[in-house]
Amino acid sequence: MADDQPESGLGRITAFSDGIFAxxxxxxxxxIAVPDLGSAQTDANLQARLVDTIPSxxxxxISFVVVGVYWLSHRRLFQSAHDYDRATLYTNLLFxxxxxxxxxxxxxxxxxxxxTTAVVFYAASMAFAGVTLALLWWVADVRPAHAIExxxxxxxxxxxxxxxxxxxxxxxxxxxxSVSAARYSWLAIPVFFVIISRIxxxxxxxxxx
Amino acid sequence: MADDQPESGLGRITAFSDGIFAxxxxxxxxxIAVPDLGSAQTDANLQARLVDTIPSxxxxxISFVVVGVYWLSHRRLFQSAHDYDRATLYTNLLFxxxxxxxxxxxxxxxxxxxxTTAVVFYAASMAFAGVTLALLWWVADVRPAHAIExxxxxxxxxxxxxxxxxxxxxxxxxxxxSVSAARYSWLAIPVFFVIISRIxxxxxxxxxx
Amino acid sequence: MADDQPESGLGRITAFSDGIFAxxxxxxxxxIAVPDLGSAQTDANLQARLVDTIPSxxxxxISFVVVGVYWLSHRRLFQSAHDYDRATLYTNLLFxxxxxxxxxxxxxxxxxxxxTTAVVFYAASMAFAGVTLALLWWVADVRPAHAIExxxxxxxxxxxxxxxxxxxxxxxxxxxxSVSAARYSWLAIPVFFVIISRIxxxxxxxxxx
Amino acid sequence: MADDQPESGLGRITAFSDGIFAxxxxxxxxxIAVPDLGSAQTDANLQARLVDTIPSxxxxxISFVVVGVYWLSHRRLFQSAHDYDRATLYTNLLFxxxxxxxxxxxxxxxxxxxxTTAVVFYAASMAFAGVTLALLWWVADVRPAHAIExxxxxxxxxxxxxxxxxxxxxxxxxxxxSVSAARYSWLAIPVFFVIISRIxxxxxxxxxx
Numbered sequence: 139m140a141d142d143q144p145e146s147g148l149g150r151i152t153a154f155s156d157g158i159f160a161x162x163x164x165x166x167x168x169x170i171a172v173p174d175l176g177s178a179q180t181d182a183n184l185q186a187r188l189v190d191t192i193p194s195x196x197x198x199x200i201s202f203v204v205v206g207v208y209w210l211s212h213r214r215l216f217q218s219a220h221d222y223d224r225a226t227l228y229t230n231l232l233f234x235x236x237x238x239x240x241x242x243x244x245x246x247x248x249x250x251x252x253x254t255t256a257v258v259f260y261a262a263s264m265a266f267a268g269v270t271l272a273l274l275w276w277v278a279d280v281r282p283a284h285a286i287e288x289x290x291x292x293x294x295x296x297x298x299x300x301x302x303x304x305x306x307x308x309x310x311x312x313x314x315x316s317v318s319a320a321r322y323s324w325l326a327i328p329v330f331f332v333i334i335s336r337i338x339x340x341x342x343x344x345x346x347x
Numbered sequence: 348m349a350d351d352q353p354e355s356g357l358g359r360i361t362a363f364s365d366g367i368f369a370x371x372x373x374x375x376x377x378x379i380a381v382p383d384l385g386s387a388q389t390d391a392n393l394q395a396r397l398v399d400t401i402p403s404x405x406x407x408x409i410s411f412v413v414v415g416v417y418w419l420s421h422r423r424l425f426q427s428a429h430d431y432d433r434a435t436l437y438t439n440l441l442f443x444x445x446x447x448x449x450x451x452x453x454x455x456x457x458x459x460x461x462x463t464t465a466v467v468f469y470a471a472s473m474a475f476a477g478v479t480l481a482l483l484w485w486v487a488d489v490r491p492a493h494a495i496e497x498x499x500x501x502x503x504x505x506x507x508x509x510x511x512x513x514x515x516x517x518x519x520x521x522x523x524x525s526v527s528a529a530r531y532s533w534l535a536i537p538v539f540f541v542i543i544s545r546i547x548x549x550x551x552x553x554x555x556x
Numbered sequence: 557m558a559d560d561q562p563e564s565g566l567g568r569i570t571a572f573s574d575g576i577f578a579x580x581x582x583x584x585x586x587x588i589a590v591p592d593l594g595s596a597q598t599d600a601n602l603q604a605r606l607v608d609t610i611p612s613x614x615x616x617x618i619s620f621v622v623v624g625v626y627w628l629s630h631r632r633l634f635q636s637a638h639d640y641d642r643a644t645l646y647t648n649l650l651f652x653x654x655x656x657x658x659x660x661x662x663x664x665x666x667x668x669x670x671x672t673t674a675v676v677f678y679a680a681s682m683a684f685a686g687v688t689l690a691l692l693w694w695v696a697d698v699r700p701a702h703a704i705e706x707x708x709x710x711x712x713x714x715x716x717x718x719x720x721x722x723x724x725x726x727x728x729x730x731x732x733x734s735v736s737a738a739r740y741s742w743l744a745i746p747v748f749f750v751i752i753s754r755i756x757x758x759x760x761x762x763x764x765x
Numbered sequence: 766m767a768d769d770q771p772e773s774g775l776g777r778i779t780a781f782s783d784g785i786f787a788x789x790x791x792x793x794x795x796x797i798a799v800p801d802l803g804s805a806q807t808d809a810n811l812q813a814r815l816v817d818t819i820p821s822x823x824x825x826x827i828s829f830v831v832v833g834v835y836w837l838s839h840r841r842l843f844q845s846a847h848d849y850d851r852a853t854l855y856t857n858l859l860f861x862x863x864x865x866x867x868x869x870x871x872x873x874x875x876x877x878x879x880x881t882t883a884v885v886f887y888a889a890s891m892a893f894a895g896v897t898l899a900l901l902w903w904v905a906d907v908r909p910a911h912a913i914e915x916x917x918x919x920x921x922x923x924x925x926x927x928x929x930x931x932x933x934x935x936x937x938x939x940x941x942x943s944v945s946a947a948r949y950s951w952l953a954i955p956v957f958f959v960i961i962s963r964i965x966x967x968x969x970x971x972x973x974x
Contacts, residue, residue, distance in 0.1 A: 152568055152571075153571060156568060156571050156572045156575055157575050159572060159575070160572055160575025160576045160578075160579055161575070161579050163576065163652075163656060164576055164579035164580050164583060164656045165579075165583075166656065167580075167583070167656050167657055167659050167660050168583075168586075168659075170660045172587075172660070172663040172664055172666075172667050173664070175667075175668065179668060179670075179671065180671075181671050181672050181673045184664075184668060184671050184673040184674060185673050188664070188673065188677060198657070199653070202653050202656065203649075203653075206649045206652075206653075209572065210645065210649075213568050213569075213572075216568075217568070
């Protein structure tokens with residue numbers, strides 16, 4: 139850090155964003171409650187109770203993976219950013235708010251994995267975060283004038299974020315019929331990633347993570 | 348990081364401050380408690396309980412936005428700082444303490460949104476943080492001799508922080524009459540931002556976030 | 557941060573990883589519950605209850621030390637990394653997920669230190685994290701072509717991570733016989749470190765932490 | 766970050782340490798429990814309960830200030846460090862463990878501010894952290910050969926950390942007589958800082974924070 143530019147503005151945005159991501163992802167573990175065995179402190183009881191936490195653990199894993207993939211996208215966005223404006227700053231704060239919120243729907247899903255309402259609330263929250271990420275890519279990268287090649291990378295990430303949201307939104311009507319089918323439908327997200335990579339082609343794929 | 352200057356003192360102050368901000372803003376989500384359905388684990392019950400968490404969610408949003416705007420101000424302060432002294436270091440620690448404290452009044456407001464005491468306690472805490480931020484700007488930026496143009500930016504942020512505090516302080520007598528009116532009055536903060544931007548004029552506005 | 561390279565991709569990976577490590581290690585303290593004295597708020601009662609927290613405190617210390625040593629290994633990996641690919645990024649996320657998970661088995665062990673199930677669950681979780689760390693070293697450092705000297709450092713860390721896991725896996729059958737013997741067996745980890753340092757020899761030892 | 770030195774080892778130590786400090790200091794707020802009003806959700810009741818949290822808030826403030834001052838010392842240590850060895854790395858981890866631990870004794874003190882045991886446990890924990898900080902200064906700065914001027918700065922910080930511990934240790938016998946006298950005695954710490962600054966003289970004072 140040279141004396142004439144003591145603090146890169148962009149550097150602090152990414153450091154602050156990384157901090158938010160790191161804390162939000164680590165707080166997810168708090169949604170897995172340590173079983174309270176009461177007076178029956180036996181191995182058989184603890185084993186049964188640990189088996190009961192499997193849905194919570196799966197919820198932790200799903201949220202961690204989705205937020206982790208959002209982080210990869212966010213990292214890629216600011217890696218190519220050379221400048222930013224006020225709209226980017228405020229949209230970034232909005233996006234980070236949706237990330238900070240994730241531990242709450244994850245906790246609801248961990249407590250009530252069999253209730254349609256919990257699955258719908260979780261899917262809606264994750265979809266909202268995805269739409270906000272797409273908006274951030276649009277505001278920070280697609281909107282300003284760029285070379286055509288750059289624009290294709292930006293569009294790839296907009297489509298990827300919107301597609302992730304679409305999978306979550308689609309799982310909402312599914313959840314009204316079958317809660318477990320809705321949860322399994324989220325596995326379509328990585329499949330979707332592969333499909334859009336094929337559509338966007340080799341030259342974009344080389345630039346994305 | 349060159350060998351002859353292995354660690355920028357300023358860099359660690361901002362990294363540490365960003366960490367405090369990131370953790371405090373993410374901990375806000377813990378003020379939204381996962382509903383305990385007890386034995387009535389039905390969708391209707393969970394829906395009703397999630398509706399009950401709306402005041403908590405609004406409290407999370409308000410605190411996140413206010414602290415986020417304080418972070419933008421803090422970022423701007425150290426972006427232009429080329430040097431710092433002991434008074435700045437200690438005032439910064441004092442300010443960060445008020446930021447770390449925010450999850451507590453937010454939790455109180457989330458639990459008792461209809462009680463005047465909770466609204467007053469929340470408003471007083473946020474006002475205190477704003478006054479401390481104004482003090483930090485004064486100590487770190489306005490107090491040392493600077494070019495006149497720089498001083499105008501510093502004064503803008505001092506006025507903005509004091510103005511935010513003023514809105515919160517004003518909401519305290521309002522809360523004695525109507526709790527919800529007091530909460531709505533906080534929406535005056537962004538309006539206030541627009542007004543002082545007009546007063547300070549175009550040349551300052553170009554430099555602030 | 558020069559204008560033509562505003563953000564080092566590697567820099568954000570390590571900053572994000574450090575954030576995850578820092579939060580996960582600090583959250584470990586939450587596994588030590590503040591004793592609830594109920595109505596018997598006497599010094600004798602609090603002293604007895606604080607003595608009861610000793611197993612929790614030991615669990616905190618063990619997890620902190622193991623995760624801290626994993627961090628030293630992670631730091632060393634990215635210190636020598638000049639480049640990284642998609643496989644490294646995703647393996648790193650997987651490893652960080654196992655680190656974020658650690659507070660949960662630590663909490664289970666803290667609550668039920670005398671139950672075989674808690675010790676087995678803890679040992680299995682820590683072993684899984686170690687295997688993932690070995691995988692990360694293999695993917696990021698050993699797999700790409702390197703000079704022979706570099707490869708020896710990479711192999712040292714792979715063996716060290718797998719060895720740590722082996723100690724935890726070995727403690728699982730021990731726990732079926734004696735819970736406390738299993739916990740004491742974890743003290744073999746630093747002994748194991750010394751042994752492999754001797755095997756790998758002086759030239760590697762100079763490069764590792 | 767140049768290509769031939771992609772990651773400063775020292776940079777990651779300070780970033781990781783700052784993260785630990787930031788999380789530990791923010792977690793302190795969790796020791797202030799949101800009052801549970803039960804069925805008596807009145808303003809009078811909430812006011813009374815908030816008054817009851819004053820000892821918790823004071824505990825938060827004391828821990829925040831002490832850990833904040835320890836952070837200033839840690840920042841100063843690595844600011845002047847040009848190199849580090851294995852002993853420094855491990856001593857730093859030990860010191861960070863004592864920092865991560867602070868929320869626990871703070872929580873105990875917040876719950877039972879009138880019990881001698883809580884005050885003694887808190888004072889002993891803080892004293893242990895101070896001794897570890899002195900050890901870290903000795904290992905990382907005083908022990909290696911340095912110019913005489915540098916050594917005086919190192920000795921200043923060793924004495925300051927040991928002195929802070931001494932105030933906490935002295936408060937332990939005081940607590941056996943009077944709990945509140947013991948807590949007030951901690952106010953001697955800033956007085957002690959002024960005294961040793963006078964003893965070490967103007968040239969050292971110019972270099973410390």
